[in-house]
Each structure stands twice: as structure tokens, then as C-alpha cells.
Amino acid sequence: MRSIGETARDSGLGVSALRFYDRAGVLVPAWVDPVSGYRWYEPGQLDEARLLARLRRAGMPLADIRLVLAGWSGPDTGLVRKLLDAHLGRLEQGLSDAREEFSALRALLDHRENTMTSSQTVAVRLSLAAPELAAALDAVRFAVSTDRELPMLGGILFDIEGESLDVVATDRYRMAIARAGIAGHEGGRVQFVVPTPLADAMRALLDGEAAVALSVDGDRVTLESGDRQASGPRLGHDFPDYRRLVPRTAGRRVLVEAAAFRRDLETGPVRSGEDGAPALSVLKAQGDGTVTLHTDADGDPDRVAVNRDFLLDAIDALAAGSHDRLALELVTPTAPITIRRPDDEATLSMLMPVRIDD
Numbered sequence: 001m002r003s004i005g006e007t008a009r010d011s012g013l014g015v016s017a018l019r020f021y022d023r024a025g026v027l028v029p030a031w032v033d034p035v036s037g038y039r040w041y042e043p044g045q046l047d048e049a050r051l052l053a054r055l056r057r058a059g060m061p062l063a064d065i066r067l068v069l070a071g072w073s074g075p076d077t078g079l080v081r082k083l084l085d086a087h088l089g090r091l092e093q094g095l096s097d098a099r100e101e102f103s104a105l106r107a108l109l110d111h112r113e114n115t116m117t118s119s120q121t122v123a124v125r126l127s128l129a130a131p132e133l134a135a136a137l138d139a140v141r142f143a144v145s146t147d148r149e150l151p152m153l154g155g156i157l158f159d160i161e162g163e164s165l166d167v168v169a170t171d172r173y174r175m176a177i178a179r180a181g182i183a184g185h186e187g188g189r190v191q192f193v194v195p196t197p198l199a200d201a202m203r204a205l206l207d208g209e210a211a212v213a214l215s216v217d218g219d220r221v222t223l224e225s226g227d228r229q230a231s232g233p234r235l236g237h238d239f240p241d242y243r244r245l246v247p248r249t250a251g252r253r254v255l256v257e258a259a260a261f262r263r264d265l266e267t268g269p270v271r272s273g274e275d276g277a278p279a280l281s282v283l284k285a286q287g288d289g290t291v292t293l294h295t296d297a298d299g300d301p302d303r304v305a306v307n308r309d310f311l312l313d314a315i316d317a318l319a320a321g322s323h324d325r326l327a328l329e330l331v332t333p334t335a336p337i338t339i340r341r342p343d344d345e346a347t348l349s350m351l352m353p354v355r356i357d358d
Contacts, residue, residue: 001030001040011049013056014272016296016356018049026066027052048072060087124216126184128165130225133214134206136167136178137199138320139347142313144196145171152237156199158214158221161189165214166346168242174310175245176317179346182214193235194221201230245350247331247338252285252302254328255342258319261291261326265308265315268293271356280354281308283337285330297333297356304330305354306337314339314349 008015021027022039027048029039041049048069055065064083071080137156145153150172157168165180194202198221205225206212213224222231270293271280282294284303297303318326318341329338336350 002043002046004029004039004041007041007046007049008272010046012053013049016271017056019296021052024062026062026069058087059091123218124160124185124187124190125213126160126165126182126215127211127213128180128182130206130208130210130212132180133165133212134203135321136165136180136347137203137206139178139317139349140167140169140176141199141203142317143169143171143174143176143349144199145169147171152193152235152239155193155195155235157191157193157239157242159189159191160185164346168239170240170242170245173307173352174314174349175242176314176349177242177246177347179344183211190216191239192216192221193237193239195232195235198230198232201232205230245336246348247329247336247350252330254285254289254291254330256291256326256328258315258324258326262312262315262319264293265312269295270308271295271305278307278309280305280356281311282356283328283330285328291328291330301333302330304333304335304337305356306351307354310351311337311339314351318347318349 002010004015004018007013008018011018013021018027018029018039022029027045030042030045031040032038033040051072052065052069055068060068060083064087068080068083071077140156144156147153153170153172155169157166159166159168160182163182163185165182166177167180168175168177170176202223205223205228208225210226213222215222215224216234219233219236220231221234222229265281269282271282282297282303282305284292284294284300286292294303297305315326318339323341323343325342327340327342329340333353334355336352338348338350340348
């Protein structure tokens with residue numbers, strides 16, 4: 001007999017997935033301990049679990065998976081072949097439909113690009129405190145994308161408006177925003193994207209308490225700190241409208257001690273990743289103002305799963321300095337998790353949740 005952990009490890013299905021398919025009657029363990037409820041599988045069920053994992057990765061509906069498993073080992077494989085062919089046909093048709101829609105979207109984009117005038121950054125010069133800019137860059141640096149297919153996300157957005165500078169980074173799965181005060185800017189809103197190497201070079205200059213000067217002249221961005229400077233071209237891409245992605249309404253807010261919460265995440269229950277996926281922390285905001293950790297969703301609509309490493313990175317970035325307490329906002333299992341500094345609402349991180357099947 002094989003334990004559920006061994007079966008999960010060798011089949012590519014997670015433990016929680018095996019529990020789900022047991023409850024659904026798709027892959028029922030050979031024996032369940034009546035006292036502990038622990039599931040045990042016969043050696044021959046490993047092949048069924050591997051088959052189930054393949055069908056699951058291919059997106060086959062659960063009803064068809066049942067029939068494929070039922071007919072797989074039988075002498076007549078006609079039904080299985082028809083089910084596989086039918087699902088492949090649906091996938092190919094879906095891909096064809098998606099190609100048509102994307103072709104139409106590209107045509108709309110081409111039309112927009114031909115009718116819109118490319119925005120040029122005007123000349124800007126302003127000053128700001130080195131510690132403020134350093135803290136802002138530290139709060140967002142972890143969220144910069146490294147995806148070469150999305151070069152417009154491979155830097156940090158500098159968004160200047162009024163007396164503040166917002167710096168923003170996102171890799172699609174997480175987004176971080178931080179704010180610093182500025183002086184000397186009298187024009188309208190100005191945005192430009194600083195490539196990651198230049199942003200890191202800027203951060204290296206911010207080791208003092210004095211004010212630094214930030215300037216933009218055409219495509220060139222320069223930060224001056226005393227007799228030192230970091231300068232280079234800005235990215236020639238527009239950044240997405242990040243303000244549309246910030247939640248308009250807050251979810252259930254929970255205040256946590258950053259250090260203690262970090263320890264709980266590192267040592268507490270975790271949902272093991274499947275097929276090389278990252279480990280997940282499943283969070284729930286309780287009515288008493290605390291947050292609890294779980295291994296599964298168990299059908300609870302208030303439990304939200306998130307990439308644990310991403311959450312740890314966000315906590316480290318926001319808790320840097322003297323920020324001992326953080327506020328977590330949990331809405332639904334499909335809405336982003338927002339983490340803020342209670343004393344600085346403009347500095348925050350957002351993490352996309354991960355859907356789980358429990």
C-alpha cells in the first residue's frame with residue numbers, strides 16, 4: 001500500500017487534489033484508516049493517478065475524466081479514444097477562436113497607435129529627500145518583472161504629480177506602489193519608466209540624508225547626489241494604468257505584527273505546490289481581527305490562497321525600517337490581497353490570489 005503523500009509525490013497530483021478526487025468519486029483510495037482518516041492506495045492506482053494528472057493538465061472536464069478512467073484498462077478502448085479526440089477537438093476549436101479574437105484586438109491596437117500621437121516626456125527637474133526615495137525604491141523593487149516578453153514591465157514607473165512621486169513596479173502577479181514627497185515641480189503629471197539597472201544605480205547613491213536632484217531631459221533620466229550621479233535612457237514603453245488596478249473598496253482588514261506574521265508563514269501550515277508550482281499560504285481573516293493559516297480552502301469562500309514566497313517578499317519590503325505593523329486586506333478568493341503600512345496608505349503591495357480546487 002502507498003500513502004497519500006507517496007502517491008501525490010509520484011503522480012504529480014497534490015495531496016489536496018487526491019482528497020478532492022476521492023470526494024468526487026473519481027479516484028477512491030483502496031483503504032481509509034477509520035480512526036485517523038488517512039488514505040492508502042494500492043500500487044496499481046499510481047498509474048491511474050498519473051493518468052488523472054495528465055487529463056487534468058489537459059483541462060478535460062471531470063465528467064469525461066470519470067469515463068476515461070473507467071474505460072482505460074478495459075479491452076474496448078473505443079470510448080476512451082472518442083473522448084480524447086473530442087476534447088482535443090474542443091481545445092483546437094478554442095485556440096482557433098482565440099486566434100481570431102486576438103487578431104481583431106491587434107487590429108484595434110494598430111488603429112489606436114496610428115491615430116494617437118506618441119507622448120514625449122517634457123523636461124523635469126525636482127528635488128527630494130534621499131531617505132524617502134530610498135525607502136520608496138526598496139518597497140517596490142521586489143515586484144519588477146524579469147519577463148523578457150514584457151519589456152515594458154522591466155523597470156520602475158516614476159509618476160510625478162503635484163508634490164509627490166509615486167514609484168510602481170509589477171510583474172503581473174504582484175504590484176507594489178510607494179510614495180515620496182518632492183519639491184520644485186510646477187508642471188502637470190509626468191510619467192516615465194526607469195529600467196531596472198538604472199533604478200539600482202540610483203538606489204546605490206541614496207546613502208545619505210541630504211536632498212537629491214532628479215531630472216528628465218527628453219529620453220534621459222538623471223539622479224544627482226552631491227558630486228555623484230546615475231544617468232541613463234528611460235524605457236521606450238508605456239506603463240499600464242496602475243491606478244485602475246488598485247482596489248476601490250477595502251476588504252476585511254487585519255493588523256499583524258510583521259515579524260510574528262512572517263514567522264507564522266515560515267513555520268505554519270502550507271499547501272504544497274503541485275507539478276513544480278510554488279507553495280501556497282491559505283489565509284482567512286477572522287472576526288476577532290486575526291488572520292489564520294490553513295492548508296486547504298475546504299470550500300470556505302473567505303479563505304484566500306497566495307504564493308507564500310511572494311507574500312514574504314512583500315512583508316520584507318513593507319516592513320523595512322521601523323514599520324513593525326502591517327495591514328492585510330482580504331476580499332474574496334479571486335480578488336487581490338492588499339498589504340499596506342497603516343501609517344502610510346499610499347505605500348502598498350498587491351498580490352494576485354491562486355485558485356485552488358478544494
